[in-house]
Amino acid sequence: MAEDQVHTVERTLVLLKPDALVRGLGGRIISRFEDAALKIVGVKMKWMDEEFTRKHYFDLEERLGAEVYNLTATFMQQGPVIALVLEGYDAIATVRKIVGSTYPNQAPAGTIRGDLSHMSSAGSVAVGKAVANLVHASGNKEEAAQEVELWFDKDELHEYRTLAEIFTN
Ligand code: IDP
Numbered sequence: 001m002a003e004d005q006v007h008t009v010e011r012t013l014v015l016l017k018p019d020a021l022v023r024g025l026g027g028r029i030i031s032r033f034e035d036a037a038l039k040i041v042g043v044k045m046k047w048m049d050e051e052f053t054r055k056h057y058f059d060l061e062e063r064l065g066a067e068v069y070n071l072t073a074t075f076m077q078q079g080p081v082i083a084l085v086l087e088g089y090d091a092i093a094t095v096r097k098i099v100g101s102t103y104p105n106q107a108p109a110g111t112i113r114g115d116l117s118h119m120s121s122a123g124s125v126a127v128g129k130a131v132a133n134l135v136h137a138s139g140n141k142e143e144a145a146q147e148v149e150l151w152f153d154k155d156e157l158h159e160y161r162t163l164a165e166i167f168t169n
Pocket of ligand 1: 068124
């Protein structure tokens with residue numbers, strides 16, 4: 001079997017950003033992950049502060065500049081977020097596919113960002129607003145490991161079998 005056909009069970013971090021919660025979209029967004037057989041193994045609600053935001057987006061300023069970092073940090077601290085650890089086959093790439101690309105106007109229909117973002121969410125440095133794209137999802141294996149560790153203690157992550165796992169094992 002070619003390496004790219006080997007599917008492994010992974011864990012990834014998802015944040016429902018403040019815009020998702022104020023719009024009452026939490027349940028619908030979580031359902032999309034559950035529909036794709038991603039299992040919730042950790043969940044918490046948190047109000048991010050400056051120090052924690054810096055830890056979470058530790059490389060954003062270097063990647064996209066101070067203005068994008070500052071807009072994003074302010075946006076993320078406007079309200080609480082829900083953090084989830086999702087587990088499943090190829091969870092990191094699967095979640096990114098379900099979430100869609102960063103800029104809502106470029107995210108395809110069928111993705112969370114493509115379907116549920118408002119036009120007014122298309123922020124930019126020019127208009128002085130962060131891109132309000134509802135969800136954060138770890139970008140790769142290294143980021144997923146770092147982010148899960150940042151957000152959750154080991155005893156906050158849970159092991160159990162879904163009905164599908166019980167029937168197939
Ligand atoms: P991602 O969330 O799709 O992985 P990143 O490049 O890691 O995208 O950017 C982190 C977050 O910063 C984005 O989700 C978005 O909320 C915000 N952001 C990214 N680029 C811009 C921009 O050009 N203007 C304003 N906010 C931005």
